[in-house]
Amino acid sequence: MSDLPSHVTIAEEGPREGFQIEPGPIATSDKIALIDALSGTGLHHIQVASFVNPKLVPGWADAEATVAGFTPQPGVAYSALWFNANGLERALAFRDRLTLFGSISFAASEAFSKKNLNRDREGQKVAMAKMTAAHKAAGVPVTRIGIQAAFGCNYQGDISPAQVITAVSDAMAVAKDAGETIKDLTLADTMGWATPIRIERTVGEVRALWPDLALTLHLHDTRGLGIANAHAGMRMGVARFDATVGGLGGCPFAGQPGAPGNIASEELALLCQEMGIETGIDLDALIEAGRLAERIIGRRLPSAVLRGGALSAFRAKAA
Amino acid sequence: MSDLPSHVTIAEEGPREGFQIEPGPIATSDKIALIDALSGTGLHHIQVASFVNPKLVPGWADAEATVAGFTPQPGVAYSALWFNANGLERALAFRDRLTLFGSISFAASEAFSKKNLNRDREGQKVAMAKMTAAHKAAGVPVTRIGIQAAFGCNYQGDISPAQVITAVSDAMAVAKDAGETIKDLTLADTMGWATPIRIERTVGEVRALWPDLALTLHLHDTRGLGIANAHAGMRMGVARFDATVGGLGGCPFAGQPGAPGNIASEELALLCQEMGIETGIDLDALIEAGRLAERIIGRRLPSAVLRGGALSAFRAKAA
Numbered sequence: 117m118s119d120l121p122s123h124v125t126i127a128e129e130g131p132r133e134g135f136q137i138e139p140g141p142i143a144t145s146d147k148i149a150l151i152d153a154l155s156g157t158g159l160h161h162i163q164v165a166s167f168v169n170p171k172l173v174p175g176w177a178d179a180e181a182t183v184a185g186f187t188p189q190p191g192v193a194y195s196a197l198w199f200n201a202n203g204l205e206r207a208l209a210f211r212d213r214l215t216l217f218g219s220i221s222f223a224a225s226e227a228f229s230k231k232n233l234n235r236d237r238e239g240q241k242v243a244m245a246k247m248t249a250a251h252k253a254a255g256v257p258v259t260r261i262g263i264q265a266a267f268g269c270n271y272q273g274d275i276s277p278a279q280v281i282t283a284v285s286d287a288m289a290v291a292k293d294a295g296e297t298i299k300d301l302t303l304a305d306t307m308g309w310a311t312p313i314r315i316e317r318t319v320g321e322v323r324a325l326w327p328d329l330a331l332t333l334h335l336h337d338t339r340g341l342g343i344a345n346a347h348a349g350m351r352m353g354v355a356r357f358d359a360t361v362g363g364l365g366g367c368p369f370a371g372q373p374g375a376p377g378n379i380a381s382e383e384l385a386l387l388c389q390e391m392g393i394e395t396g397i398d399l400d401a402l403i404e405a406g407r408l409a410e411r412i413i414g415r416r417l418p419s420a421v422l423r424g425g426a427l428s429a430f431r432a433k434a435a
Numbered sequence: 436m437s438d439l440p441s442h443v444t445i446a447e448e449g450p451r452e453g454f455q456i457e458p459g460p461i462a463t464s465d466k467i468a469l470i471d472a473l474s475g476t477g478l479h480h481i482q483v484a485s486f487v488n489p490k491l492v493p494g495w496a497d498a499e500a501t502v503a504g505f506t507p508q509p510g511v512a513y514s515a516l517w518f519n520a521n522g523l524e525r526a527l528a529f530r531d532r533l534t535l536f537g538s539i540s541f542a543a544s545e546a547f548s549k550k551n552l553n554r555d556r557e558g559q560k561v562a563m564a565k566m567t568a569a570h571k572a573a574g575v576p577v578t579r580i581g582i583q584a585a586f587g588c589n590y591q592g593d594i595s596p597a598q599v600i601t602a603v604s605d606a607m608a609v610a611k612d613a614g615e616t617i618k619d620l621t622l623a624d625t626m627g628w629a630t631p632i633r634i635e636r637t638v639g640e641v642r643a644l645w646p647d648l649a650l651t652l653h654l655h656d657t658r659g660l661g662i663a664n665a666h667a668g669m670r671m672g673v674a675r676f677d678a679t680v681g682g683l684g685g686c687p688f689a690g691q692p693g694a695p696g697n698i699a700s701e702e703l704a705l706l707c708q709e710m711g712i713e714t715g716i717d718l719d720a721l722i723e724a725g726r727l728a729e730r731i732i733g734r735r736l737p738s739a740v741l742r743g744g745a746l747s748a749f750r751a752k753a754a
Contacts, residue, residue: 140551161645227753246464268746273753308743311709312666339741339746340702344663347631375743390630420659420737424627424694427587427658434546434592 120356123394126381127161127332128154130409132197133378136166136175138413144178144185147219151162151186151194153405154361158397164214165196167203180220183210201250206252218251218258220244220290220298222283225269228306232264241286248294261287261334262298262334266318268309275309277321284322301329302358305345308338308375312348319352335379336359337418342379343387350393359384362406362417378417382406386426399426415428440674445700446480446651447473450501451516451727453683455485457493457732458469463497463504465731470505470513472724473680477716478700483533484515484612486522489522512743520569527573537570537577539563539609539617544588549585559604562570567613579619580606583652585637587628594628596640603641620648623676624664627657627694631667638671653677654698655684655736661698662706669712676705680724681736699738701725705745718745 133149135142137379151164164186170177179196188194193215197205206215221244223229226237231316235243251258263283268275284301291298304320319331333349335357346357358378399421406422413414418424450470454461472485483505489496498515507513512534517523526535540563541546545556554562570577582602587594602621610617622637638650652668654661654676665676677697684696702715718740725741735741 269753270749271753273750307749309746311706313710326533337739338743339705340662340699340743341706344660344666344706347663347666357541376739380659386658387660387663390634418737420656420695424657424659427628430589431592434588434590 117349118204118389119353120350120391121353121393123355124384125356126384126395126397127163127296127356128159128361128381129163129358129378130154130360130362130364130381132163132166133360134362134409134413136173137366137377138175140414142175142412144181147182149186150361150405150409150412151182153408155187155189155192157401157405158395159271159402160191160396161195163195163197165323167196167198167206169202177397179223179255180206180209184248188213192209201247204247204250204256206258216256216391217260218248218256219260220258220260220287221264222287223264223269224275224280224283225265225272227271228269230263231271235434237286237384241290244287244290245293247292248296249364252294258291259298260302261291261329262302262304264304264306265309266303266324267305267314268307269416270307274280277318280318280322281325284326288326299330300332301326302332304334305336306334308336308341310335310345311341312344314346315348316352319349319354330356332356337363337376337379339360339425342375342376343383346384347380347387361402361419362409362422363419364409364413364417376418380406380417380421382421386421386424390427399428402403437670438672439669439710440672440712442674443669443703443707444480444675444715445478445714446482446675446677446679446682446702447478447668447700448682448697449473449679449681449700451485452679453681453728453732454488455492456685456696457494459733461494461731463500466497466501467504469680469724469728469731470501472727474506474508476724477714478719478721479510480512480514482514482516486517486525487514488521490652490661495743496652497520499528502532505610507532519566521567523566523573524573526685527575535575537567537575537578537615538579538581538605538621539567539577540581540583541606542583542588543594543599543602544584544591547584549590550590556605563606563609564612567615568610571613571615577610577615578617578717579621580610580617580632580648581621581623582606583623583625585622586624586633587626589626596637599637599641600644604643607645616634618649619651620645620654621651623653624655625653629654629661629664630660631663634664634667635671638659638668638673642671649675651675651677656682656698657694659695662702665698665703666706680721680738681741682738683728683732683736695737699725699736701738701740705740709746718747729743
């Protein structure tokens, strides 16, 4: 039942995820240096900033300066994140530098939706319909659905595939009402509840209903199972993963201070490389970018590959 | 092709692996406290000490005091490690407290054997025959074969299943010559080269030849793939794993200073628990033991579960 893809796309979210959560103020020049370093690693997708309220997320008060400052490389799509009309407005100023697309986001856990967004399911439908209309008015296509807490929730406990299907159905209805065509679906293990078996079941059931959507897994390594979960996804044919260089980021949710963040891009790249799956990534360059990220934030990141290194160097020496 | 076991045994090697590599002198009383804490977690196998030359491994100069000092619990098998006749002699003094058995150890990489043991394949055959005779003379059964560097080697590069089979065959020949019956085979990813695919191939080929041996995987998390590799082993029906609480230990091999050590017992226990595989372990108690290990060595251990916690507490709160 293994359906390993021949090619995996790693969507790098280190700059956005990492600098949103780091406690100290990170210099804009350091953010730009990391984005530029990542641009030279063979990554094709880099999320560079978050256009969020600087009062709520002070770490991204310099989103404009960061996006204006990096040096775009051909063949790399740079994206950003926003949650409301104001954020969209700010992103629109960078149409020339950013690949803009809208997302319809729902949580599979209603408890998480209420806690994190202060909206129940019906409220989220209304909010997403409004955001989708705003995107449409701005000429930004809405092509993606994102499902938070798709494998479990600190506030609601286990999440079944049926709950994920309900959330995707809600999002699809919003898209349909707006006349938008969804191409991508991201299932996020926001709080680190996934296991290989949960991945298999949920991916399997979701794909049975929406076989034409390109699936992305957004995995957190909160309990050390992140790479095993990614591998389970690959075995189900999932070919796109969000990840962060060094494992930047963290889990800002209650009860887990200091918990690891996203799966590390270089661990995922190494897994692919060693299994003969193309990623287009120069692993040594990615490791260097991870070391740069560690210098910027001034502490060790969780990625084991930053300590253990790639195998290629040992292989070359042994030959 | 998934053959997940219903029960997994975790053989805890934290005390032995961890305290062998920690730089500072660890108080004997702290070693004993950790062993006693681990004894109350539901683990059935704990490796408590290493009877090695204190000049080479000063961290285990207090092996006798440690073994004499812990409080054995019923249902827990305590073991120790030794590499020569002198070490065996020292272990024999603790027949009442330790479960003693001999191992026949070979490296699948001849380069590693030469570097680590200063013996080539023929030299190792002679040494192992001698050690097996010493065990026999002492009435200690030789029941296990251990293969180091079974998935790759920093000095030799990739290791094929055929090379592992050669090493197992050599060890089986030593056992046969001595009239010993091997029951257990440990394949060790000593330097962190394994991937899920390598695990599948090597386990598959080895089991085809020796279907009656109980397989153990000894995995290092050098590059973040440890738990994914363990899961791949489980899918192949492997039901026994060595691991260390908190991920204690490290990779003392050239070129990887600071690289993570063994897979963390609590990450593996959580994986099993969440997938409905019995381990007999009280995960919360194991996490407490991991926190004790962190207090003893005075720094954070790599286990993500020590940060993220078990899911059961969140589940209980959500219910």
